[in-house]
Amino acid sequence: MPNTLNVLTKSNILVEFFTHFTEEYYKYDFNSYFSFEEFTSALESREKTNALVDAASLVDVPPKNFEEFVERMRNNKVYLGILAAPIHENLVSSLCRKYPAISAFEKPIKKPELLHWLRTQEVRKTLRVPSNITLENIDFKTTMNELEKNYGVSDYFVLSATGETLESSSAKSKMLQEATIYSSQICNKISESTGFGNLYEMRADSPSSSISFFSANTKDSFKTYGIMCDQSYSMDDIINRVRLEASNE
Amino acid sequence: MSSQFDSVLDVTGVEGAAFIDVSGSVIVRNMPSLYTDEILIGISNRCKSINAALGSALPGCDRILLRFMHKSVYLRANRQGVLLVIGDISMSQSGLSVATHILLSSGLTPETIENSNQRQKAPQATPPQSNLSNTHVAQNQPIPNNPKPAKKTRSGIWG
Numbered sequence: 001m002p003n004t005l006n007v008l009t010k011s012n013i014l015v016e017f018f019t020h021f022t023e024e025y026y027k028y029d030f031n032s033y034f035s036f037e038e039f040t041s042a043l044e045s046r047e048k049t050n051a052l053v054d055a056a057s058l059v060d061v062p063p064k065n066f067e068e069f070v071e072r073m074r075n076n077k078v079y080l081g082i083l084a085a086p087i088h089e090n091l092v093s094s095l096c097r098k099y100p101a102i103s104a105f106e107k108p109i110k111k112p113e114l115l116h117w118l119r120t121q122e123v124r125k126t127l128r129v130p131s132n133i134t135l136e137n138i139d140f141k142t143t144m145n146e147l148e149k150n151y152g153v154s155d156y157f158v159l160s161a162t163g164e165t166l167e168s169s170s171a172k173s174k175m176l177q178e179a180t181i182y183s184s185q186i187c188n189k190i191s192e193s194t195g196f197g198n199l200y201e202m203r204a205d206s207p208s209s210s211i212s213f214f215s216a217n218t219k220d221s222f223k224t225y226g227i228m229c230d231q232s233y234s235m236d237d238i239i240n241r242v243r244l245e246a247s248n249e
Numbered sequence: 250m251s252s253q254f255d256s257v258l259d260v261t262g263v264e265g266a267a268f269i270d271v272s273g274s275v276i277v278r279n280m281p282s283l284y285t286d287e288i289l290i291g292i293s294n295r296c297k298s299i300n301a302a303l304g305s306a307l308p309g310c311d312r313i314l315l316r317f318m319h320k321s322v323y324l325r326a327n328r329q330g331v332l333l334v335i336g337d338i339s340m341s342q343s344g345l346s347v348a349t350h351i352l353l354s355s356g357l358t359p360e361t362i363e364n365s366n367q368r369q370k371a372p373q374a375t376p377p378q379s380n381l382s383n384t385h386v387a388q389n390q391p392i393p394n395n396p397k398p399a400k401k402t403r404s405g406i407w408g
Contacts, residue, residue: 183302199315
């Protein structure tokens with residue numbers, strides 16, 4: 001699972017990347033969820049859309065199939081992006097060599113550069129991304145605020161390494177904060193009695209909502225996050241995004 | 250007996266599963282023997298406390314996942330009790346969500362547990378015992394013929 005944005009490739013069929021594309025590339029994982037044909041068909045059934053493909057999922061796809069895939073995407077005006085973790089840089093490099101139209105950013109890509117590049121592209125619609133999201137309202141500097149607006153996050157709080165509250169969404173989040181801290185103390189008791197080690201993530205789900213309590217490392221320290229979101233959104237995506245942002249702080 | 254848990258045990262990273270009824274007794278388990286009933290009941294009870302703490306913010310909470318440095322714990326509750334799954338840190342939550350839903354919605358009811366319990370008691374060739382695997386029905390915990398449904402409390406279905 002890629003968790004960094006070290007390589008982002010683009011081609012003349014245009015590429016567009018949103019961080020919230022993550023849900024898409026999980027679901028269109030060649031190896032786990034869909035066959036290559038199903039993936040291609042699913043994209044072809046949509047008009048003028050985008051796809052972000054995890055390079056890891058391309059490893060086992062025969063080159064001939066990928067070539068055909070690129071061609072079909074081009075014919076159907078599907079905008080294709082390739083996201084690669086460092087381990088798959090060689091794969092992306094070979095794709096760049098094979099398809100001269102694909103070029104790679106210098107790595108690591110900088111956020112302003114990414115934003116500038118995104119804003120110069122034509123496409124605004126993405127697969128299964130809420131229609132209220134546009135390039136203009138994405139601000140990487142206000143992650144939590146954006147999560148609240150666009151990811152179904154109803155409550156959140158952020159704690160420093162010393163337990164100080166750095167951010168919170170509302171008065172209600174105080175209650176969430178107390179409940180999750182109490183829960184983490186109970187988890188410590190479980191850890192003590194079982195030897196499972198320190199708790200680093202707690203998740204609770206109801207049919208409609210999810211609560212997650214987790215830590216993310218910043219460059220110098222770590223922060224603890226508590227997030228409540230609507231069940232129709234992916235908590236994994238949110239956690240990945242928060243951790244990515246924290247690592248850049 | 251272990252067939253009841255097959256869908257869960259097939260999920261990547263899962264080491265074992267157990268079902269704990271509303272009275273807090275381990276009814277059926279397929280779990281490495283190092284996880285004693287006492288440990289399982291302790292985890293289940295503490296997760297009930299977590300659920301109670303989160304209850305006001307998350308009404309209807311029926312699943313809890315705890316990721317520790319060395320192990321992961323997943324609990325899913327229904328009216329009959331709590332299904333407890335222990336696995337390594339790679340344990341897939343999405344896979345568990347599907348597998349436990351299948352198990353609790355169709356495969357694991359007091360009736361099927363009781364039927365399996367009776368089959369276990371029937372004379373049969375003695376299988377070799379493994380020191381590592383501890384698959385058994387808790388024989389000292391009789392299943393009532395018509396167990397009363399758990400009362401719905403303010404904290405939801407966790408009892």
